Amino acid sequence: MDRIIRNFGGERSLEGEKPYAGVDAKVYPTYKCEGNCPFCLTEIRPKTREADTEQFLVNFSEEMRKYCEGGGRKVLFTGGEPTEAPDKLLGMLDELKKYQLDLVVLYTNGTNLLRSVELKDEKGVMLTLLKNHGLQNINMSVHHYERQKRLAISETVGKMDNENVFEAVRAEGINLRLNCTLMRDYIGSVGEVKRYIEWAVKCGIKDIYFRDLFHVENRNQRTTPGDKKKLSYTDDQRIDFNKLVADIQQDPDFEAKEQLSRHRDWGQTYIFLYKPTGIQVSFGTLVIGSERPDEATYFTINPNGKMTPNMNASEYSV
Ligand code: SF4
Secondary structure, three states, X not given: OOOEEEEOOEEEEOOOOOOOOOOOEEEOOOOOOOOOOOOOHHHOXXXXXXXXXXXXXXXXXXXXXXXXXXXXXXXXXXXXXXXXXXXXXXXXXXXXOOOOOOEEEEEEOOOOOOOEEEOOOOEEEHHHHHHHOOOOEEEEEOOOOOHHHHHHHOHXXXXXXXXXXXXXXXXXXXXXXEEEEEOOOOEOOHHHHHHHHHHHHHOOOOEEEEEOOOEEOOOOOOOOOXXXXXXXXXXXXXXXXXXXXXXXXXXXXXXXXXEEEEOOOOEEEEEEEEOOOOEEEEEEEEEEOOOOOOOOOOEEEOOOOOEEOOOOOOOOOO
16 A cells, blocks of 8 residues: 655655645646636646646546545535536546545536536536536635626626526535635625625525635745736735624624634634524635645645645645
């Protein structure tokens, strides 16, 4: 049995260790996305080449074996927009049936879910194909309750008929969480958070995650070769996350439930009950770019199907 993983600065024996226990696998099947959101992290991080489906799935299978043997239990498909690579996505879902995992979730902007796709061996509506291949959880990005505001962030994504997509996801029996990015000109205050929750609950949503814009700490050219415009947008739109959480804690409509540390303390999540509607809402913040190269903070699988143990470090190999 292979008990060695790649590790930057050399290889390290894992005998007796579970290096990926509590570490999420973040899988990027493609960088492609029509969204062009002004804060898109895909355009900020370094990129690898994209492997074709066959090679990607061979590499994915090998990396997943290491991940699961190393104690990993959570697989997140993200991007880019993962549904832009449906053959990779369905192939990965099939591969993951081999393992006992705590969570497999698709992060998506939702725009392709109701589209018909024709693949090599099958065709149908994307959402139904995903369900048929075993998907049970979707985390959908919806950054405002007003259509005009959503359009201002992304014309492509903003055009989507959200309510219709939510209904279709529910009809398939798939769990749905909304992911809303906190921004100064959008959802960035307690009042706006409440308006968003009220709108979402009317749409039948029972789980919402409010996400702080990423804090990209390490900004040398090698680690963040990407779009400087996107970085400065995130700096301009970033709210005072700690103050927002403190305000929420003081607000009688919210009841604090739990605080979780993620990604070896680079991320924090605060979970509340929103009493007027009885749903759970979470607030998460994350710093990237300063992860230690000698321990796995993430299990990032890139569009070439290969793993790197961080999000943005200079050891990243292209
Ligand atoms: S939908 Fe997501 S992946 Fe696509 S541009 Fe927006 S932030 Fe980036």
